Amino acid sequence: MNIRKYPLYPVLLGLAWLISGCTAVYTSEPVGDEPVKLLAQDWEGTWVQDEDFFVIRLSEPDQGMLVAAWIEEEDDSLKMESLKGHIRATGDTMFISFRDKDYPDTPRYFWARIKQDGRQIIFWQPDEKVFKMLVDSNQLPGKIEDDNIILEPLKNEHLKLISDDKGKTLFDWQDPIIFLKLGE
Numbered sequence: 001m002n003i004r005k006y007p008l009y010p011v012l013l014g015l016a017w018l019i020s021g022c023t024a025v026y027t028s029e030p031v032g033d034e035p036v037k038l039l040a041q042d043w044e045g046t047w048v049q050d051e052d053f054f055v056i057r058l059s060e061p062d063q064g065m066l067v068a069a070w071i072e073e074e075d076d077s078l079k080m081e082s083l084k085g086h087i088r089a090t091g092d093t094m095f096i097s098f099r100d101k102d103y104p105d106t107p108r109y110f111w112a113r114i115k116q117d118g119r120q121i122i123f124w125q126p127d128e129k130v131f132k133m134l135v136d137s138n139q140l141p142g143k144i145e146d147d148n149i150i151l152e153p154l155k156n157e158h159l160k161l162i163s164d165d166k167g168k169t170l171f172d173w174q175d176p177i178i179f180l181k182l183g184e
Contacts, residue, residue, distance in 0.1 A: 023148055025151065026149065026151065028150065031109070031154065032093075034088060035087070039061070047182070064087040065086060098111070123178075
């Protein structure tokens with residue numbers, strides 16, 4: 001992935017491994033059983049973390065679809081970038097998935113566990129070492145490609161494993177990315 005092209009990409013989801021060149025955990029489809037019905041007052045607005053910001057607008061709220069947009073600097077000019085996101089849930093656990101623009105021919109989504117709590121959105125990235133172990137041991141369907149983990153379509157039992165996370169460390173709980181909503 002050309003991270004210079006999309007600098008807010010990894011920050012948006014706390015995908016710090018993309019910056020460092022480490023392994024990423026992708027899926028071939030959005031994560032979660034059911035779309036989450038989104039309310040404009042909870043999601044729409046400008047969200048900030050340190051010096052980074054993005055704006056969210058709902059595109060299909062009943063289907064858990066949103067658009068996140070931000071401004072990029074490119075060749076001494078400014079350009080708007082955006083990504084369409086899917087908010088889906090398994091049980092009470094919500095996930096956000098964004099299609100990676102660098103793979104137009106093969107669906108590949110980067111994703112995170114997410115919690116929208118009033119005026120903040122919290123993202124936890126998947127722990128690539130744990131997901132690699134789960135793929136290697138055939139507990140999750142997937143493959144390793146260019147040091148990245150690509151999860152193949154997940155069945156209910158796989159989604160339950162990911163969403164329950166009882167006593168497991170499937171996500172980076174120690175280093176969440178937190179965005180705060182501006183205004184109102």
